[in-house]
Amino acid sequence: MDIQGDIRTWLLKQQDWLQEAADRLLKNGLLTQDDIAALASHVKTAGGQAVTHHRPFDELMHDPQDLSEVRLTRIDGVTGIESLGPRKPLDFGDGNLTVIYGHNGSGKSSYTRILKKVSGKPRALDLKPNVFQDLPAESKCQISYSHNALSHSPEWRVGSPPIDALRQIDIFDSDEAGHYLRGESAASYTPPVVGLFEKLAVATDKIKELLQAEQAKLTSALPAIPAIYQQTQLAQTYAALHALRKAGDLDKLLEWTDQHTQSLEALVERLKADDPDTLSKQKRRTKTQVEQIIASLSKASNAYSIVNLNAVRTLREAADAKRKIANEAAQVKSAVIEGIGSETWRALWEAARKFSATPYPAQPFPVTEDARCVLCHQELQPDAQLRLLDFEKFVQGQLERDATQAEAQHTAALDELPAIPTEQQVQTQCEAAGLTDVKWKEYLLAFWSKASAARISLINFELIEEAVPVDDVKDNVLVLGTYRDQLEASATQLDADALQFDRVKANSEKLELETKKWVVQQAAAVRAEVERLAKVKAYDGWKTLANSRSISLKATDVAEKVVTEAYVGRFNRELQALGASRIQVELIKTRTKSAKVLHQLRLKGVKNAQGTPETVLSEGERRIISLAAFLADVADKPGSSPFIFDDPISSLDHDFEWHVACRLVQLAKQRQVLIFTHRLSLYGAMEDVSKKEGEAWQKAHYRPMCIESYAGTSGQPADQEVWNNNTKTANNILLTRLNEAHKAGEAGGAAAYRALAQGICSDFRKLIERSVEEDLLNKVVLRHRRSVTTEGRLAQLHGILPAECKLIDDLMTRYSCFEHSQSGEAPVIIPEADALKVDLESLVKWRKDLNERRAQLAAA
Incomplete structure (x- = not known):
C-alpha cells in the first residue's frame, strides 16, 4: 500500500492551517514557538480555515533515519544524591557489555535512578539526598558520555532539565516492567511517516493551549451586581449577557428615560418605610456582626492585657526554672x-x-x-x-x-491566645456591621496590629521584643454596644409594622427599577462585556478546529499497518528469544491517544475477562513478558544508544536467566549494554555467554565490575583484581599487596600492617576457593555458571594427590575465619607477614607443580 500517497491525499483534504503545520514539520522536523504562534493566528482567519490544494508535500517520500550514536562513559563526582558517595568514578569502559554486580543496598538502583532522571524518562523518581545525613549543600554529579564520537562531561544538578543527548537511552527496571505489564504504552520508535501524526497532534494541542491562554486573558471587567438586586429578573439578564441575540436587545437593556425616573420616584414616595420583614432581617444580620466584633475585642483585650501577659510570663518562667532544675538533677x-x-x-x-x-x-x-x-x-x-x-x-x-x-x-497558654484577623477580614467585618466610618477600620486595624505584636513576642518567648499590652477597649465596646441596641430596637419596631397596601409587589417593582438604573450606570462595562463574550465564543470555535481527534483517527489507520503489526511481530520474536513463547500472552492494540497508538499485554484464550497478566501469571512470568515487551519496543530503534538493565532477571528461574543472558549479549553486539545485578548467577552467566562470542570479542567488550556500600554510603567501585584475573596473576597480586603491607607495618606498626593484611587474608580465602574450581577441578564446574564443561578437561582430573588435597583443606580451614563469622570467644589472629607469605607461596608452588604434572601426563 502507498502509505505516503494516502497521507498526502488526507492532508490535502484538511484546512489550510493544518496543512501548513504538516508542511513545516516535514521541512524542519519540529515547530518552534514562533511557528505555533503563527499557526494559531492562521487558524483564526478565513484563509486558514479554507481547504487548499497547492502544497506538494514532497518530503513525505523521504524517510530519514536517526543514525546518531551515544555511549555512556562514566558517572563521577556524585554528591548529595540518594545514599551514593563513591570515592572513585563508576567507569563503564570502552566495550559494549558492562555487568555491575552489587549486593542489596550497594547503590545499583540509585545509579539507575540518576540515569533515568538525566535521560528524562517519564517514570523517573525524584532524587533525594541521604535521609540519614544532614541536608547537603548541593546535589549533583558529572555524567561523561560521547555523542557521535564527541566527548562530553557536563555537571548535572538535581532539579536541572534532562540532558538532551541522553534522552535516547533506554532503561529497564521494576518500574518500567510494571508499566509494560499493567499500563498501555506507545511504541518508543515509530517511522517518521507515522511520527508526523504524533507531531501534528502535539502541535494542535499546543495551538489549542495558546488559544486557550489568549482566551483566558479575555477576563471580564463587568462589575458584580449588588446583593440587594440579585433576585430581580433584570439581574438574570445581566448575568446572561451572552444570550442577547440582537443589537436592539442591548440598547433596550441600557435604556433609561424620564418615565423610568418618575416611576422610581413614585414608588419611593409610596414606600417611605422600608419593607419591614426584609429590613428587620438585615438589621439583625448587622447586629450579629456588631456582636461578633464586640466579642472578639473583649476576648483579645483580656488575652493581651497586662494581667494575662504576666500570667503567660509566669508560666514560661516556671517552665524554664523547672526544666533547669530537672537538667541539673540530670547529672x-x-x-x-x-x-x-x-x-x-x-x-x-x-x-x-x-x-x-x-x-x-x-x-x-x-x-x-x-x-x-x-x-x-x-x-x-x-x-x-x-x-x-x-x-x-x-x-x-x-x-x-x-x-x-x-x-x-x-x-x-500560648495556644489559647486569640488568632489575629487579616486586614481583609477587618474590612469585611466593618462592611457587614455597617461601620462605614473609616475611623472604625483604622481603630480595629491598629488594635489588632498591637495584639499581633504581643502575640508574636509571647510565641517567641520575648527573646527579641517584650510583649506590650493592648489599649483598653471599654469605651469603644460601650459605643458598639449602644449601636447594637439601636439595631435591635429598630428591628423590633419593624417587626411590629403593618401596612395597608401590597408592599411586596411595590417593593419588587422598585427593586427592578433600581436594578435597571444601576445596570444603565454600568453601560460602558456592559457593552465591553458583550464584545468580550463574542470574542470568547469565537475562540471556542477556533479551539474546536484545533482538535486532534481527526489526526488520531487517521494515525490509527496508518499505524495499524506500519506500527502495530511490526510491534506485535517484534514482541513475539522476543518471547521466543527469551524462551517464553509457551506463556499464553499477546500484545494488542487498545486505542489511539493524541495520534499515538497504544498497546497492552493481554492473556490469550481467557474465558474470564477479569483475568489479567498481573493477576494470573507468576512473578517470573510477569517479569519475562514485560522484558519482552520492553525489548520489542526499543531494540530495533535506529541509531545506537545504551540499554540499561537494573536486575533484569528478578524472580526468574535458571532457564529464563540463561535466555536473558544470551539475549543481552546479542544486544551488546550492536549497542552498549549496562547491566546492574545482585545475582551472582547472572554475573557468571554473562561471562559464559560472552565467551561463546569468542575470546577476542569478550576481551574487547565484556567488563565485569563490582560496587559495594561502605561507611554509610553506597556505590563504591570495589577492587576486583583478585576476582577478575586468573588465579596465577591473582596470587602474585596478593604477594605484592603483602609486601606493601609489610612495609606499612615497619613504618606504622602492627595496626598499620593488620589494616592491610585483613583484606589480603579475606581475598586469599576467595582465591583458594577459585583455585579449587579453576585449577584443581580444571574449570569443569564453576559456581554461578550454568554449564558443566567436560570436553578436554575431565581427563586431567586424574591423579589428584592426597597431599595437595590436604594442603587445600588446611588453607581453607586456616583462612575461613576471614570470610565467615567466628565465635567472639575465639578472636581471629591475623598471621604475621612471614607466615602469610609462606601460605601464599605454597599455593603458587602447588599450582605450578599441578600444571607441570598435568602437562607431563598429557604428553605421555
Missing part, C-alpha cells in the same frame, strides 16, 4: 558525658525505650540483666547496667515530670 553520678536531661538526650532515651520492645518485648525498659545495649549492641557491664538504671530513675523522677507539666501548661 547522674554514673554518667560519664555531659548533656543528660537535654531535649536531644530525652528524645534519644525515649527512642531507645520504644526500640527495646523489639528485642526484649516482655521485659520493662531498661533491660540490664543478660542483655545488650539497644543502641550500640555491646554487652552491658555492671557500670553500664547501673548507668541505665540511673537514667531511667531520672526520667521517671518527679522533677522531670514537673518540668514536662510546666512546659505543657505554658504551651497551652
Whole structure:
C-alpha cells in the first residue's frame, strides 16, 4: 500500500492551517514557538480555515533515519544524591557489555535512578539526598558520555532539565516492567511517516493551549451586581449577557428615560418605610456582626492585657526554672558525658525505650540483666547496667515530670491566645456591621496590629521584643454596644409594622427599577462585556478546529499497518528469544491517544475477562513478558544508544536467566549494554555467554565490575583484581599487596600492617576457593555458571594427590575465619607477614607443580 500517497491525499483534504503545520514539520522536523504562534493566528482567519490544494508535500517520500550514536562513559563526582558517595568514578569502559554486580543496598538502583532522571524518562523518581545525613549543600554529579564520537562531561544538578543527548537511552527496571505489564504504552520508535501524526497532534494541542491562554486573558471587567438586586429578573439578564441575540436587545437593556425616573420616584414616595420583614432581617444580620466584633475585642483585650501577659510570663518562667532544675538533677553520678536531661538526650532515651520492645518485648525498659545495649549492641557491664538504671530513675523522677507539666501548661497558654484577623477580614467585618466610618477600620486595624505584636513576642518567648499590652477597649465596646441596641430596637419596631397596601409587589417593582438604573450606570462595562463574550465564543470555535481527534483517527489507520503489526511481530520474536513463547500472552492494540497508538499485554484464550497478566501469571512470568515487551519496543530503534538493565532477571528461574543472558549479549553486539545485578548467577552467566562470542570479542567488550556500600554510603567501585584475573596473576597480586603491607607495618606498626593484611587474608580465602574450581577441578564446574564443561578437561582430573588435597583443606580451614563469622570467644589472629607469605607461596608452588604434572601426563 502507498502509505505516503494516502497521507498526502488526507492532508490535502484538511484546512489550510493544518496543512501548513504538516508542511513545516516535514521541512524542519519540529515547530518552534514562533511557528505555533503563527499557526494559531492562521487558524483564526478565513484563509486558514479554507481547504487548499497547492502544497506538494514532497518530503513525505523521504524517510530519514536517526543514525546518531551515544555511549555512556562514566558517572563521577556524585554528591548529595540518594545514599551514593563513591570515592572513585563508576567507569563503564570502552566495550559494549558492562555487568555491575552489587549486593542489596550497594547503590545499583540509585545509579539507575540518576540515569533515568538525566535521560528524562517519564517514570523517573525524584532524587533525594541521604535521609540519614544532614541536608547537603548541593546535589549533583558529572555524567561523561560521547555523542557521535564527541566527548562530553557536563555537571548535572538535581532539579536541572534532562540532558538532551541522553534522552535516547533506554532503561529497564521494576518500574518500567510494571508499566509494560499493567499500563498501555506507545511504541518508543515509530517511522517518521507515522511520527508526523504524533507531531501534528502535539502541535494542535499546543495551538489549542495558546488559544486557550489568549482566551483566558479575555477576563471580564463587568462589575458584580449588588446583593440587594440579585433576585430581580433584570439581574438574570445581566448575568446572561451572552444570550442577547440582537443589537436592539442591548440598547433596550441600557435604556433609561424620564418615565423610568418618575416611576422610581413614585414608588419611593409610596414606600417611605422600608419593607419591614426584609429590613428587620438585615438589621439583625448587622447586629450579629456588631456582636461578633464586640466579642472578639473583649476576648483579645483580656488575652493581651497586662494581667494575662504576666500570667503567660509566669508560666514560661516556671517552665524554664523547672526544666533547669530537672537538667541539673540530670547529672547522674554514673554518667560519664555531659548533656543528660537535654531535649536531644530525652528524645534519644525515649527512642531507645520504644526500640527495646523489639528485642526484649516482655521485659520493662531498661533491660540490664543478660542483655545488650539497644543502641550500640555491646554487652552491658555492671557500670553500664547501673548507668541505665540511673537514667531511667531520672526520667521517671518527679522533677522531670514537673518540668514536662510546666512546659505543657505554658504551651497551652500560648495556644489559647486569640488568632489575629487579616486586614481583609477587618474590612469585611466593618462592611457587614455597617461601620462605614473609616475611623472604625483604622481603630480595629491598629488594635489588632498591637495584639499581633504581643502575640508574636509571647510565641517567641520575648527573646527579641517584650510583649506590650493592648489599649483598653471599654469605651469603644460601650459605643458598639449602644449601636447594637439601636439595631435591635429598630428591628423590633419593624417587626411590629403593618401596612395597608401590597408592599411586596411595590417593593419588587422598585427593586427592578433600581436594578435597571444601576445596570444603565454600568453601560460602558456592559457593552465591553458583550464584545468580550463574542470574542470568547469565537475562540471556542477556533479551539474546536484545533482538535486532534481527526489526526488520531487517521494515525490509527496508518499505524495499524506500519506500527502495530511490526510491534506485535517484534514482541513475539522476543518471547521466543527469551524462551517464553509457551506463556499464553499477546500484545494488542487498545486505542489511539493524541495520534499515538497504544498497546497492552493481554492473556490469550481467557474465558474470564477479569483475568489479567498481573493477576494470573507468576512473578517470573510477569517479569519475562514485560522484558519482552520492553525489548520489542526499543531494540530495533535506529541509531545506537545504551540499554540499561537494573536486575533484569528478578524472580526468574535458571532457564529464563540463561535466555536473558544470551539475549543481552546479542544486544551488546550492536549497542552498549549496562547491566546492574545482585545475582551472582547472572554475573557468571554473562561471562559464559560472552565467551561463546569468542575470546577476542569478550576481551574487547565484556567488563565485569563490582560496587559495594561502605561507611554509610553506597556505590563504591570495589577492587576486583583478585576476582577478575586468573588465579596465577591473582596470587602474585596478593604477594605484592603483602609486601606493601609489610612495609606499612615497619613504618606504622602492627595496626598499620593488620589494616592491610585483613583484606589480603579475606581475598586469599576467595582465591583458594577459585583455585579449587579453576585449577584443581580444571574449570569443569564453576559456581554461578550454568554449564558443566567436560570436553578436554575431565581427563586431567586424574591423579589428584592426597597431599595437595590436604594442603587445600588446611588453607581453607586456616583462612575461613576471614570470610565467615567466628565465635567472639575465639578472636581471629591475623598471621604475621612471614607466615602469610609462606601460605601464599605454597599455593603458587602447588599450582605450578599441578600444571607441570598435568602437562607431563598429557604428553605421555
